[in-house]
Amino acid sequence: MKLLNQPILEIKDLxxxxxxxxILQGVNLVIRPGEVHAIMGPNGSGKxxxxxxxxxxxxxxxxxxxxxxxxxxxxxxxxxxxxxxxxFLAFQYPVEIPGVNSTYFLKAALNEVRKHRGLTELDAxxxxxxxxxxxxxxxxxxxxxxxxxNEGFSGGEKKRNEIFQMAVLEPxxxxxxxxxxxxxxxALRIVAEGVNKLKHADNAQLVITHYQRLLDYIIxxxxxxxxxxxxxxxxxxxLALELEEKGYDWLLKHELASA
Amino acid sequence: MIETITxxxxxxxxxxxxxxxxxxxxxxxxxxxxxxxxxxxxxAFTSFSEFGFPTLQDEDWRFTNVxxxxxxxxxxxxxxxxxxxxxxxxxxxxxxxxxxxxxIFVNGHFSPExxxxxxxPKGVVIASLAAELMNGHGALEQHLARHARTAGNAFTAxxxxxxxxxxxxxxxxxxxxxxxxxLLFVSTATETGATAHPRNxxxxxxxxxxxxxxxxxxxxxxxxxTNTVTEFVLGENAHVEHCKxxxxxxxxxxxxALHMQLGRSANFISHSIATGAKLSRNNITTILDGExxxxxxxxxxxxxxxxxxxxxxxxxxxxxxCNSHEYFNGILDGRSKGVFHGRILVRPDAxxxxxxxxxxxxxxxxxxxxxxxxxxxxxxxxxxxxHGATIGQLNEQSIFYLRARGIGxxxxxxxxxxxxxGEIIDRIRCEPLREEMDKLVWERLEQSEVVAVGH
Numbered sequence: 001m002k003l004l005n006q007p008i009l010e011i012k013d014l015x016x017x018x019x020x021x022x023i024l025q026g027v028n029l030v031i032r033p034g035e036v037h038a039i040m041g042p043n044g045s046g047k048x049x050x051x052x053x054x055x056x057x058x059x060x061x062x063x064x065x066x067x068x069x070x071x072x073x074x075x076x077x078x079x080x081x082x083x084x085x086x087x088f089l090a091f092q093y094p095v096e097i098p099g100v101n102s103t104y105f106l107k108a109a110l111n112e113v114r115k116h117r118g119l120t121e122l123d124a125x126x127x128x129x130x131x132x133x134x135x136x137x138x139x140x141x142x143x144x145x146x147x148x149x150n151e152g153f154s155g156g157e158k159k160r161n162e163i164f165q166m167a168v169l170e171p172x173x174x175x176x177x178x179x180x181x182x183x184x185x186x187a188l189r190i191v192a193e194g195v196n197k198l199k200h201a202d203n204a205q206l207v208i209t210h211y212q213r214l215l216d217y218i219i220x221x222x223x224x225x226x227x228x229x230x231x232x233x234x235x236x237x238x239l240a241l242e243l244e245e246k247g248y249d250w251l252l253k254h255e256l257a258s259a
Numbered sequence: 260m261i262e263t264i265t266x267x268x269x270x271x272x273x274x275x276x277x278x279x280x281x282x283x284x285x286x287x288x289x290x291x292x293x294x295x296x297x298x299x300x301x302x303a304f305t306s307f308s309e310f311g312f313p314t315l316q317d318e319d320w321r322f323t324n325v326x327x328x329x330x331x332x333x334x335x336x337x338x339x340x341x342x343x344x345x346x347x348x349x350x351x352x353x354x355x356x357x358x359x360x361x362x363i364f365v366n367g368h369f370s371p372e373x374x375x376x377x378x379x380p381k382g383v384v385i386a387s388l389a390a391e392l393m394n395g396h397g398a399l400e401q402h403l404a405r406h407a408r409t410a411g412n413a414f415t416a417x418x419x420x421x422x423x424x425x426x427x428x429x430x431x432x433x434x435x436x437x438x439x440x441x442l443l444f445v446s447t448a449t450e451t452g453a454t455a456h457p458r459n460x461x462x463x464x465x466x467x468x469x470x471x472x473x474x475x476x477x478x479x480x481x482x483x484x485t486n487t488v489t490e491f492v493l494g495e496n497a498h499v500e501h502c503k504x505x506x507x508x509x510x511x512x513x514x515x516a517l518h519m520q521l522g523r524s525a526n527f528i529s530h531s532i533a534t535g536a537k538l539s540r541n542n543i544t545t546i547l548d549g550e551x552x553x554x555x556x557x558x559x560x561x562x563x564x565x566x567x568x569x570x571x572x573x574x575x576x577x578x579x580x581c582n583s584h585e586y587f588n589g590i591l592d593g594r595s596k597g598v599f600h601g602r603i604l605v606r607p608d609a610x611x612x613x614x615x616x617x618x619x620x621x622x623x624x625x626x627x628x629x630x631x632x633x634x635x636x637x638x639x640x641x642x643x644x645x646h647g648a649t650i651g652q653l654n655e656q657s658i659f660y661l662r663a664r665g666i667g668x669x670x671x672x673x674x675x676x677x678x679x680x681g682e683i684i685d686r687i688r689c690e691p692l693r694e695e696m697d698k699l700v701w702e703r704l705e706q707s708e709v710v711a712v713g714h
Contacts, residue, residue, distance in 0.1 A: 055663050058655075083665035095660040099678025108674070109664035116665070148678075149660075165664065 006071060007032050008173050008204045009054075014065035015229075016053055023049045025229035026065070031173070031204045038207045038215055040240060041226035042248040047208045048092060050226070051177040054206075055089035056082050069173065083109075084116035086172030086203075090162040090179050097149040102161075105149050106131065106168055113169055134167040138194045156187035163194040174198070175206045180214035192217030212244035227252055275308070277333045282420055285337070291393050295400050303409040303419035312413045322598040322630040323540055323569045328512045331452035331484060335421055339368035342447040344478070349373060352443065352476045353504065353699050357691055359438030360385050362426050365445050367455030367485075369424050377438065382431035385440055388458055389424040398429050398462045406490045407518035412542065414514045418488040422458035425487075430467040432494065439470040439689055446477035446485065446507060457487040461501075465494035465522070470689050474504040475535070481508065482537075488516040493525040495549065500528050500688050504696070506535040509564060513539040523549030523578070530687055531558035532696060533568045534703055540569040545583065547574070547609075552581040559588050559683040561703055562595035562627075569598035576609035576642075583613075588683050589620040590676060590704070591627035601646065602634040609639050616646040621653065621679050676704055 011029040015022070023046045031037055041047050053060050054067065056079035067074040069087060077085065097105070110130075111121040122130065131145065138160045150158050159179055166174055176195065180188055195218055199205060207218055215223070215237060223239040224231045225248075233239065233251060243251060282304050286297075312329055313320040342365055349355055349363065362385065363373040369387035376385050384396060392399060409416035426442045444457055463469050475485060485507060493499055507513050513536040521527055533539050545554055560568035574583045589597035599618040620629035633646035653675050661671035680700050687693035 057659055057663075078668070079659065079662040080665050080667050080671075083663055089663050091660065091663075095654075095656045097657050097660065097675070097678065099681045100661075100674055105661070105664070105666075105674070108670070109661075109666055112665040112667070169664065 005032060007068070008070060009206070010068040012066050012068070014053070014067060015063045016049060016060050017063065018049070018060055023229055024053075027226070027229070027231060029224065029231065031206060033204055034201045035222065036199065036205045036207065036218065036220045038209060038218075038220035038223045038240065039226050040209060040212070040223060040243060043210065045226045046229045047210075047226055048177055051089060051092075051175050051208055054087060054175050055079060080112070083169070084113050088166050088169060088171030088174045090159075090166060090174065090176045092177040092179075092181060094150050094158040094162055096151045096153070098151050100149050102147055102149050103127075103131075103145045106165060109165070110168055131168060134164060137167050137197050138164045139190055140164055155182040156184065159183055159187065159191050160194070163191050163198075167194065167198055172203050173206065174203070175208065177208050178210060179207070180209055180211060188214065189217060212240045215240045225251055274329065274333055278307070281333065281335060285421065293392055293395060293400065296392070296403070299404045300420050303404070303416040306409045307413050307416035307420060310411055310413055310416075319571060319600070322596075323538070323567060325538070325540075327538065328484060328514075331482060331512070333454060334450055334452045335454045335456065336366040336368070336448060337423065339365070339370070339424075341365055341370050341372065344370070344373065344445060344447055346373060348478065349443070349445070352445070352474070353506070354441055354472055354474055354692070354695055355443070357439055357441055357472070357695070359440055361441040361443060362387070363443050363445065364424065364426075364457060366448050366453065367422075367424060367444070367457045379436065380434055382429075383434055383436060384427060384429035385436070386427050387424055388427040388460065391427040396427065396429065399427065399460065402462055402490065402492050403460050406492065406520045407488055407516050407544070412516070414486050415488055415516045415542070418456045418458060418486050418516070422456040422488070425458035425460070427459070428461040428469065428471065430463045430469050430497075432464040433466045435468040436470070439472055439692060441472045441474065444473070444475045444485070444487070446475075446481070446483045446511065447479060448483050449479050449481050451482045452484060453481065454484040454486065457485070459487070459489040460492075461489070461499070462492045463494060463497040463499050466496050467494070468498040470500045470692070472502045472504070472692060474506070475513065476506050477508045477511065477535075479508065480510055482510045482512070483508065484512045486514045489518070491517075491519045491527070493519070493521045493527055495522045496524040496526075497522065498526045502530040502687060502689075502692060502696075503532065503541075505531075505533045505539055507539070509535060509537055509566060511536050514542075515540070516542045517544070519545040519554070521545065521547050521549065521552050521554060524551040525549065526553045528555040528557065528686070528688065530683070531556075531570065532700070533558070533560040533570075536566065536568070538567045538569075540571065543570065543572045545572075545574045546577060547581040547583060548577045550578045550580050552578075554581070554583045555686065556583070556585045557683055557686045558586070559590075559680055559700070560597055561590045561680070561700065562597060563592040564595060565593065566595040567598065568596075569600075571598075571600045573602045573604065574614065576603070576605045576612045576614065579609055580611045581609065581613075583615070585616040586683060586686065587618045588679055589618075589629055590623065590680060591620060591629060592623040594624075594626040596627070597629040599629070599631045599648070600634070601632070602636065603644055603646070605637040605639050605642050605644065607638045610641045612639060612642040612644065614642070614644045618648045619679070620650040621676065622650065623652075623676070673704065677701055680704065
């Protein structure tokens with residue numbers, strides 16, 4: 001059963017931490033199809049924790065609240081089921097996997113996703129045709145596919161590879177965890193353009209970043225500022241610009257004064 | 260530990276008479292061997308009698324207890340028999356589909372009726388060692404039992420004293436043996452302690468090229484003992500690829516010596532893939548006795564249950580500007596144990612040596628263990644020697660990354676284990692061999708039930 005304009009993601013009063021340390025303390029967020037949300041915040045505010053919990057990384061304790069993905073309890077699903085359901089995390093630090101060929105890996109991943117969605121698996125020829133198309137979006141060279149996953153890739157190549165995987169797997173909800181970190185301006189532009197090309201009316205993007213710079217290229221509909229484990233303020237992209245100008249301290253003091 | 264050593268002495272003592280009686284019997288019955296061989300055998304037997312079997316007190320055998328081998332009755336299989344082995348059965352063994360010459364040995368004895376020897380250019384010899392000893396090939400007296408050391412090495416000494424047969428391969432200068440040569444050793448014995456002493460000599464003269472596969476397989480699950488010795492002699496600029504596949508019964512014992520004598524600018528690569536035997540030990544010694552040699556020793560051991568796989572290596576750099584690289588990966592499940600010992604010895608004249616050694620162990624269960632011991636002994640001052648060893652479990656970050664892309668936990672684990680094995684298998688240059696080995700190892704890993712994950 002699918003409701004009209006049902007949110008893709010609903011985070012309700014989420015509290016979570018690691019080894020007894022509280023990190024998220026009541027996060028609320030609703031993301032609907034077609035929307036791009038940005039979460040900004042100073043280091044240690046809980047941005048990456050939120051990304052990790054959405055993707056299902058082990059080691060985090062959710063102590064209160066819930067996360068609904070297309071109306072279903074996301075937190076009870078294994079990471080691979082979330083991925084097959086259409087949740088995609090672009091890693092802040094993509095993992096190098098020596099010995100696992102990129103083509104083999106991505107074909108296995110895509111076919112798991114397709115099986116889950118009731119589609120037929122692609123054979124080698126069909127897969128190759130598909131990826132060649134998607135590689136153009138990220139301006140990737142073809143030898144890329146012959147290399148082991150992320151092994152020996154530069155920082156920029158790793159980030160482009162994340163977005164390339166996103167292009168192939170076509171998620172409903174893409175969570176981009178500091179995809180801009182460590183990128184030079186050209187790489188940033190390629191990555192951002194790739195993300196923009198993948199945006200359409202049925203999917204949504206959650207862009208996590210420390211800096212406003214990325215938001216010059218990926219235009220968010222909403223900007224949320226995460227501070228001390230809570231969303232301290234929500235606005236449009238002007239909020240990001242204001243933050244860039246005045247710094248996080250300005251906002252935090254401001255919030256404190258009004259509290 | 261003390262108890263074990265006492266046991267061992269008793270076993271050796273009780274058995275000493277058996278060895279002597281067998282040696283005397285062999286001397287009487289062996290009328291066909293050339294005269295130069297008898298003193299070599301006698302010297303080896305004397306050396307064996309003097310030193311006896313190694314104990315855990317021996318630094319080179321600290322992690323591998325051979326006492327169970329001594330407890331077996333000593334039953335050398337002295338007669339050649341096909342033992343009912345058919346081509347059909349043979350063809351079920353790995354690598355029998357490879358194009359090329361195939362020499363079949365049943366319990367250490369050459370079986371001409373099961374073997375296929377392709378026509379070769381003049382001078383190339385691919386034959387049974389016993390037959391060539393009778394024919395009196397000149398290279399035999401020069402090289403056989405002249406390289407692999409018997410002093411302080413009981414098993415090589417025992418082999419030298421008792422071997423009946425094996426393969427003799429001779430590639431004259433400038434010649435290339437086009438297809439890989441496969442030596443297939445099959446254990447068919449059902450008796451506990453049935454012992455085979457295969458002996459192989461491979462001589463690749465100046466500028467020649469050869470690919471050789473040695474595989475050790477079985478049709479029974481008996482507690483047999485294979486004690487094999489393979490000697491390689493490579494002339495100047497000879498190119499040899501060697502692959503040893505050991506897949507004996509998990510109740511069997513397998514001791515192998517592999518000795519390489521390498522000449523100037525020779526290019527040698529050897530792969531040791533060990534999946535079988537209750538206890539296996541590979542003693543690999545390499546003498547880089549010429550300038551500009553390239554030598555790669557590459558290995559993979561997959562163990563489960565209570566198997567033990569031991570690779571013991573000595574790489575000796577005698578001359579300048581040689582490169583030697585050792586790569587050994589172990590995948591250990593159950594209560595099994597992997598042992599790696601790599602000694603790099605750089606003699607004073609061996610300047611500009613580049614020696615590298617890596618041993619990586621993946622533990623798939625909490626009860627599996629790995630012992631790894633690198634050892635560098637360097638007497639030259641302008642050299643590059645590195646070693647590294649790891650013992651660990653699957654990387655949790657990698658598993659999460661794969662799962663986050665939709666790949667299930669079990670499949671993610673298997674992909675990573677396969678990749679770990681692939682690091683070694685990918686070094687096999689002979690393509691059909693590499694492909695079959697990859698498939699085989701993949702199948703073995705698929706059978707593995709418990710796949711643990713680290714934190």
